[in-house]
Amino acid sequence: MNSPIRLSVIAAALSCTIATPVFAQAETAPSAAQELAEMRAQLAALVTRIDQLEGELAEEKAASVAQDATIAANAEAVAAPAPAVEPQVATLEKKDGWSFKPRGRLMYDVGFTSVPESTGRDDGFGNEVRRARLGASGGLGGGFGYKFELDFAGNEVEAADAILTYEDGGLDIAIGHHNNFQSLEELTSSLHTTFIERAAFTDAFGFERRIGASVSYSTGIVLAQAGVFTDNFDDTGTDNRGFDGRVVVMPKSGNTQFHLGGSLHYNDLGEDDASVRYRQRPLVHFTSERFVNTGNLDADSEFGIGIEGAVISGPFHAAAEGFWQNVDMPAMTDDPTFFGGYAEVGYFLTTGDSRGYKGGKFDRTKPESPVGEGGMGSVQLSLRYDYLDLNDAGIVGGIQNGYLASLIWKPTNYTLFSLNYGKMDYTDAVHAKADGDTDYTVDAFGIRAQVDF
Incomplete structure (x- = not known):
């Protein structure tokens, strides 16, 4: 009132x-x-x-x-528009350090290959689910952790990473099924490579996950890794016993990241009738044709040496590797040494974007202006020369020279579309044309759609 x-x-x-x-x-x-x-x-x-x-x-x-x-x-x-929030996968956590985080990836490839008709080899359209993984990772308390993934691609279920880990400062111990320490390209996740398939030598020389125990230690700009391994989950019946080691120096100057590393690989096949075989596809995985192939070689052991280098400076990156694989063959007077390597350059066409790097390997690229936040994502162009020589000491497995180009569009941090083209120039190909010529070219084109979480 x-x-x-x-x-x-x-x-x-x-x-x-x-x-x-x-x-x-x-x-x-x-x-x-x-x-x-x-x-x-x-x-x-x-x-x-x-x-x-x-x-x-x-x-x-x-x-x-x-x-x-x-x-x-x-x-x-x-x-008013809501502020942009990066999507997060829910993580279950408890006070005692236990946590559970689901993870997965899906990659679908489609494309074609063009092969000289008189070779009689299959070509044309191809497609596949390249990877379809589901798994989880997390902590167990006291510095212990775990990571487990299954891959359902190819109508088969295979284990990818399946490890128990322990971390303490710069020390990292892993026991289980995981990558041994060969090659920057091999250790970089398939989610973050610049081409839909890794360099030819990584697959030809059998780089893969194996069951074993390893130790990594990082201090300042130096990373040292070493481990002992048997074989992969599918070949536990073999007597393989191997050792792998890798050292990386990764200094940084301003915004420029440098990478220089080297690795050693030794694998004792452990059986009197053991053999190895080195071969490779023409860029894309959805074809089963190989035009370089040593066939089965009776061998006692393998010994490999690798060197690797890279630089990232703003939108530009460059990388190069070489790997020599020597095979101990008792029946041969001279043991063959095969070689593979690559050199590539890449550049982002979008402003503010740069290739990721972490822990001695390439990491996730995060677009500066992703789709949904007023931008178009990141666009990256890469060119690569890829070389594989499987001729030595009387063994003629063929030489593959690859001239490759890649265009990658990442709308967001967790989605990717990639266009790849490769012209593979062969010398001493294992499949001859009708006139007996073994020097010819094969064209390959591939498209990938990818998502992960």
């Missing part, structure tokens, strides 16, 4: 109070005093009620103002 109304009410009450004694003169004196006291009490009660009503009215006005402010704020929030 406002002040004018309050004053009017009080004035009316006072008038009644003053007039009452006049009309009460005919009454006795004690009766008049009693009535006057009652009227004063009523007046006090009336004033108290007026104060109560004023308080309630003030509260209603405050609530109304707050409600109007809330409605206006909500309307403004709806009109």
